[in-house]
Amino acid sequence: MPLPTSTSELRALDAAHHLHPFSDMKSLNAEGARVIVRAEGVWLEDSYGSRILDGMSGLWCVNVGYGRTEIVEAVRAQMMELPYYNTFFKTTHKPAIELAAKLAELTPPQFNKVFFTGSGSESNDTVIRMVRRYFDIKQQPTKKIIISRRNAYHGSTVGAASLGGMAPMHAQGGLPIPDIVHIAQPYWWGEARQGETPDEFGLRTARALESTIDALGEDRIAAFIAEPVQGAGGVIVPPPTYWPEIARICRERDILFISDEVICGFGRTGKWFGCETFDTHPDILVMAKGITSGYMPLGAVMVADRVAETLLEGGDFNHGYTYSGHPAACAAAIANLDIMINEKIVERVADDVGPYLAARWRALAEHPLVGEAPMIGMVGALELTPDKIGRTKFPDVGKVGTLARDFSFQNGLVMRAVRDRLIIAPPLTISHGEIDELVARARKTLDDTYGTLKRQGWVA
Numbered sequence: 001m002p003l004p005t006s007t008s009e010l011r012a013l014d015a016a017h018h019l020h021p022f023s024d025m026k027s028l029n030a031e032g033a034r035v036i037v038r039a040e041g042v043w044l045e046d047s048y049g050s051r052i053l054d055g056m057s058g059l060w061c062v063n064v065g066y067g068r069t070e071i072v073e074a075v076r077a078q079m080m081e082l083p084y085y086n087t088f089f090k091t092t093h094k095p096a097i098e099l100a101a102k103l104a105e106l107t108p109p110q111f112n113k114v115f116f117t118g119s120g121s122e123s124n125d126t127v128i129r130m131v132r133r134y135f136d137i138k139q140q141p142t143k144k145i146i147i148s149r150r151n152a153y154h155g156s157t158v159g160a161a162s163l164g165g166m167a168p169m170h171a172q173g174g175l176p177i178p179d180i181v182h183i184a185q186p187y188w189w190g191e192a193r194q195g196e197t198p199d200e201f202g203l204r205t206a207r208a209l210e211s212t213i214d215a216l217g218e219d220r221i222a223a224f225i226a227e228p229v230q231g232a233g234g235v236i237v238p239p240p241t242y243w244p245e246i247a248r249i250c251r252e253r254d255i256l257f258i259s260d261e262v263i264c265g266f267g268r269t270g271k272w273f274g275c276e277t278f279d280t281h282p283d284i285l286v287m288a289k290g291i292t293s294g295y296m297p298l299g300a301v302m303v304a305d306r307v308a309e310t311l312l313e314g315g316d317f318n319h320g321y322t323y324s325g326h327p328a329a330c331a332a333a334i335a336n337l338d339i340m341i342n343e344k345i346v347e348r349v350a351d352d353v354g355p356y357l358a359a360r361w362r363a364l365a366e367h368p369l370v371g372e373a374p375m376i377g378m379v380g381a382l383e384l385t386p387d388k389i390g391r392t393k394f395p396d397v398g399k400v401g402t403l404a405r406d407f408s409f410q411n412g413l414v415m416r417a418v419r420d421r422l423i424i425a426p427p428l429t430i431s432h433g434e435i436d437e438l439v440a441r442a443r444k445t446l447d448d449t450y451g452t453l454k455r456q457g458w459v460a
């Protein structure tokens with residue numbers, strides 16, 4: 001059967017057979033999914049021929065933008081030469097070797113070894129097994145608990161969703177698995193006490209890690225995992241006091257620190273990795289998304305020398321995936337990283353487009369609907385509120401966010417809504433002119449949303 005060409009027929013076929021992630025399929029099928037047909041640079045094109053500015057880099061991943069023939073050609077050449085081989089039984093191949101060496105070069109000096117996976121979720125499942133294995137080898141088998149944070153996102157597999165702190169995910173399928181504990185997130189706007197400054201709140205929230213270690217017993221804690229900036233949780237940029245205090249606690253205690261760099265890695269925050277932006281010193285880095293700019297599925301777990309040495313002493317690690325180190329995915333990553341290096345994309349985010357975007361984005365905080373407008377590197381948010389001063393939330397959380405998100409699409413800009421927070425993470429290659437366009441469309445979206453809320457009496 002040839003694929004139909006009209007949008008309505010494509011939607012009907014999609015509705016008949018395709019179950020989408022994180023979707024209410026009954027209402028999506030009734031509404032019909034938007035069909036994206038092609039993309040170039042920062043622009044998407046849908047089946048009606050509309051051009052939409054992709055403010056989310058796909059799903060936080062297309063860091064070098066769409067249409068990069070260098071990556072396409074590298075994948076094609078690799079597929080012609082060796083489309084697949086495994087790395088299990090005393091075999092390896094050139095793309096995995098080259099990428100592993102390259103990652104060792106690009107990551108902070110303590111990292112020289114990598115375990116490949118197919119995604120961020122698989123990377124985090126790997127991490128759970130790896131840190132517990134590490135302490136078993138060190139004859140500290142009681143150290144099993146991994147401390148994470150509420151509202152964190154670490155993926156969707158059973159292990160990764162357990163590490164994550166998303167209550168609606170835990171509510172489905174009997175999660176979390178045992179020995180995962182969640183502490184508070186550093187979300188000043190949403191969770192600070194009245195009168196508590198960001199600095200005070202940052203310290204208090206960081207010290208929850210220390211008090212949790214003490215309450216449960218250091219001999220039972222294996223690790224702490226965190227995203228440098230919580231992404232799917234709403235782009236939660238911690239107060240300046242937060243990371244230094246966490247780093248101190250991790251230094252003083254016998255626990256491993258895992259930095260989940262799936263979103264923050266590969267330039268998003270203005271350095272290669274979020275842990276460098278915040279000057280933390282992790283033992284494990286979790287990667288996916290930007291490692292290939294989303295052109296091929298690939299994940300990785302980088303292991304610091306002190307952890308790797310122990311793991312190497314322990315014999316077999318009974319863990320791995322068919323697609324660990326997939327040759328074509330590694331080839332995509334190598335070509336992607338070459339683009340990042342040759343075009344000095346990380347430097348560009350730090351010195352040029354990052355500050356340019358931040359200045360314009362932060363000006364949106366003056367809009368009557370916006371409580372805060374954080375931006376770090378090329379990832380930012382707009383907290384929508386009926387009361388900027390009192391930091392109150394809208395009554396039916398998520399409704400205003402969804403309304404604004406839909407306006408944004410109509411205005412030709414993809415923004416994501418998390419609760420009543422709008423989010424952007426555009427390709428790092430975006431131009432100044434495109435940033436102006438992005439901010440103008442975001443402003444129009446705020447005006448449209450505000451107008452509707454006024455008419456409905458939701459705001460004064």
Ligand code: PXG
Nearest residue numbers: 119120121153154155227232260262263288
């Ligand atoms: N860690 C972090 C920090 C992530 O953001 C994962 C792990 C899992 O990666 P995979 O490749 O298994 O999806 C992610 C993924 C959203 C959204 O709606 C965010 C992600 C995935 C899907 C949706 O913002 N992040």
